Amino acid sequence: MSNPPLDRRALLKRTAAAAGASLLAGCDRLSNARWFRRTLETGEDANLFVQRLLLSPAKLAPEYSEAEISPWFKPNGSTDPSDKSYKAMVKNNFADWNMELGGLVDNPAKFSLADLRAMPARTQITRHDCVEGWTCIGKWTGVPLSELLKQAGLKPQARYIVFHCADIMEGAGAADDDDDEENKPEGRSASNAESSSGDSAGSGTKPVYYYESIDLEDAFHAQTILAYEMNGAPLPIQHGAPLRLRLERALGYKMAKYVMRIQVVDDYKRFGNGKGGYWEDRGYDWYAGI
Amino acid sequence: MNCGAPGKPYGVVREAAETVLAEQHDPLLLRRSAPDIAIVERRRWFFRHPATVRVTHWINALCFILLLLSGYQIFNAHPALYWGVASDFEHPLVSMSSPNSFLSEPRGVTTILGRSFDTTGVFGLSYDSQGQALTRGFPNWLTIPSSQDLATGRRWHFFFAWLFVLNGLAYFLYGFASRQLRWRVIPSRDQIRGFWASVREHLTLHFPQGDEAKRYNVIQKLTYLIVIFVLLPLQILTGLAMSPGIDAAFPWILTLLGGRQSARTIHFICAHLLVLFVAVHIVMVILSGFWNNMRSMVTGWMVIEKETLDEQPSA
Numbered sequence: 001m002s003n004p005p006l007d008r009r010a011l012l013k014r015t016a017a018a019a020g021a022s023l024l025a026g027c028d029r030l031s032n033a034r035w036f037r038r039t040l041e042t043g044e045d046a047n048l049f050v051q052r053l054l055l056s057p058a059k060l061a062p063e064y065s066e067a068e069i070s071p072w073f074k075p076n077g078s079t080d081p082s083d084k085s086y087k088a089m090v091k092n093n094f095a096d097w098n099m100e101l102g103g104l105v106d107n108p109a110k111f112s113l114a115d116l117r118a119m120p121a122r123t124q125i126t127r128h129d130c131v132e133g134w135t136c137i138g139k140w141t142g143v144p145l146s147e148l149l150k151q152a153g154l155k156p157q158a159r160y161i162v163f164h165c166a167d168i169m170e171g172a173g174a175a176d177d178d179d180d181e182e183n184k185p186e187g188r189s190a191s192n193a194e195s196s197s198g199d200s201a202g203s204g205t206k207p208v209y210y211y212e213s214i215d216l217e218d219a220f221h222a223q224t225i226l227a228y229e230m231n232g233a234p235l236p237i238q239h240g241a242p243l244r245l246r247l248e249r250a251l252g253y254k255m256a257k258y259v260m261r262i263q264v265v266d267d268y269k270r271f272g273n274g275k276g277g278y279w280e281d282r283g284y285d286w287y288a289g290i
Numbered sequence: 291m292n293c294g295a296p297g298k299p300y301g302v303v304r305e306a307a308e309t310v311l312a313e314q315h316d317p318l319l320l321r322r323s324a325p326d327i328a329i330v331e332r333r334r335w336f337f338r339h340p341a342t343v344r345v346t347h348w349i350n351a352l353c354f355i356l357l358l359l360s361g362y363q364i365f366n367a368h369p370a371l372y373w374g375v376a377s378d379f380e381h382p383l384v385s386m387s388s389p390n391s392f393l394s395e396p397r398g399v400t401t402i403l404g405r406s407f408d409t410t411g412v413f414g415l416s417y418d419s420q421g422q423a424l425t426r427g428f429p430n431w432l433t434i435p436s437s438q439d440l441a442t443g444r445r446w447h448f449f450f451a452w453l454f455v456l457n458g459l460a461y462f463l464y465g466f467a468s469r470q471l472r473w474r475v476i477p478s479r480d481q482i483r484g485f486w487a488s489v490r491e492h493l494t495l496h497f498p499q500g501d502e503a504k505r506y507n508v509i510q511k512l513t514y515l516i517v518i519f520v521l522l523p524l525q526i527l528t529g530l531a532m533s534p535g536i537d538a539a540f541p542w543i544l545t546l547l548g549g550r551q552s553a554r555t556i557h558f559i560c561a562h563l564l565v566l567f568v569a570v571h572i573v574m575v576i577l578s579g580f581w582n583n584m585r586s587m588v589t590g591w592m593v594i595e596k597e598t599l600d601e602q603p604s605a
Contacts, residue, residue, distance in 0.1 A: 013485065020431065023355075024359070024431060024434065025436075026462045026497050027356075027359075027434045027435060028434075028436055028437075031434070031442050031446070037442075037445070040445040040448075040449040041445060041449075041454075043448035043449030043450075043452050044445065046448075046452050047448060051431065051536070052531075054535075054536070054540075055538060056538040059415045061534060062544060064375065068375060068376070069415060070377075070378065074377070074379065097328070118414065127375065127376065129532070129534050132367035132368035133365070133367055133532075133554060134368050134372075134377040134379070135372075135375065135377050135551050136376055137375065149377075236398050248534065248538070249538045250535070253535060283441030284440075284441045284444075285444070288535075288538065289533060289534060289536075290533035290535055
């Protein structure tokens with residue numbers, strides 16, 4: 001026997017479900033439309049504009065006490081680069097590691113770990129905010145990036161600093177699939193990436209190394225350091241040994257790990273897919289201040 | 291379907307001249323033909339919602355649903371909440387997960403303050419349209435975009451957060467300048483005295499008519515007051531507190547909220563208090579005269595009194 005009120009309830013339920021489904025399907029379609037993505041990006045442009053207005057060079061990210069240091073610091077991104085030459089350096093305890101600083105500078109130079117340790121250092125206990133939403137606190141010691149840049153001398157066209165890293169994210173030599181889930185700021189997101197043609201993951205293709213870029217305003221900030229120590233000990237491999245960027249007014253993915261080479265450029269468009277970083281090429285915002 | 295007379299809601303004809311903030315007595319007596327008698331209705335109209343209020347209301351409604359669903363997408367990137375400055379991964383306040391299990395079918399588990407609940411199908415583990423199991427916090431019918439895609443979810447969230455903030459500013463500027471805000475949400479002295487009477491009216495679903503229906507009742511005013519001046523600003527503040535850039539510019543925000551992870555948790559709780567508000571709001575809209583309320587939020591005009599007079603058929 002049919003029961004009218006129940007039927008009506010079922011109908012309402014189905015109507016609501018259908019309305020909800022079409023709302024979400026519509027949103028999915030909009031998400032993939034180029035014009036709509038461009039429209040949504042204006043929100044991120046506004047974030048950059050407003051934060052640049054609010055953040056003078058003197059504004060420091062909050063610093064914390066020793067007692068607040070996280071007992072376990074969750075590593076973000078890659079935790080064990082599979083690159084062969086990197087593995088060789090690990091075996092050698094980075095004795096033959098050199099970081100090259102070049103591009104639009106007057107004095108290109110190479111720095112060993114000992115060179116960097118001999119330079120003025122800054123120690124800071126800061127928060128690490130992952131784009132996923134979690135937070136850890138760690139103590140970092142390193143050389144301020146501004147020291148290196150002043151020493152190298154920037155050419156007038158210099159606008160951005162690009163960090164080239166040892167961790168292979170995709171292609172030949174990438175870490176096992178089992179690790180991949182861990183390696184991404186967020187599982188499975190790369191499948192939605194706007195990747196360039198022929199840039200598919202898998203062995204046999206050209207390896208895609210992690211890279212990042214920052215502008216001069218961030219590069220010369222007092223808390224922007226190249227850290228070689230974490231919590232008073234040499235930087236562990238899972239946190240980017242031997243050297244990682246700390247950019248304390250930004251999210252974790254901006255802070256390149258396993259830094260091998262620093263290049264001063266006028267524009268970052270010629271690297272990767274042209275968005276300024278590995279995750280930026282996959283849809284994340286270049287300015288990661290929020 | 292059985293939802294009133296065909297055509298316009300109530301089949302009402304209104305005088306052409308509409309003056310802003312004016313109150314009208316409908317001079318037209320409406321007749322519904324019946325065999326012997328004519329049922330005559332007299333309606334009193336009131337112009338309740340100025341255009342700015344109506345437009346900002348609907349933009350706000352759009353922003354709310356899109357911010358909520360893109361917020362779930364962002365939450366899913368790390369479906370756990372903590373208290374304090376940093377994440378204590380061993381002791382989340384709330385977490386949604388699908389623990390590895392080799393012995394049985396995988397389940398979705400939601401843990402709240404140490405107590406676990408099986409939420410398979412909704413939280414922790416849910417199914418896509420093909421019936422494929424997905425390990426996610428919120429299911430794909432509650433997230434924008436529907437599949438796991440943090441980068442796109444963030445884009446939606448920030449864009450509509452800006453729209454929401456600018457829309458809210460427009461509402462505030464107008465509300466203060468026109469004194470509408472004060473008239474709308476600050477209870478008058480007589481209303482505060484009549485608080486319990488209003489509670490009784492709500493519980494018995496009796497809604498004021500006539501002159502009393504021109505203004506919001508005391509419970510309504512207090513609710514809107516809390517939503518407009520507490521929950522919505524708190525939602526913006528806790529959202530900003532999660533930004534490392536904003537924290538450098540205004541460190542006092544974090545001090546106020548007790549740390550970034552606390553801010554994230556408050557953002558989540560506050561979002562659901564707003565969901566609760568919207569749910570009650572929609573129920574009240576339906577119970578107190580759905581079409582009348584909808585019309586007033588679209589055209590501005592609402593019927594505040596309706597008299598039904600039985601008359602002998604006139605010649």
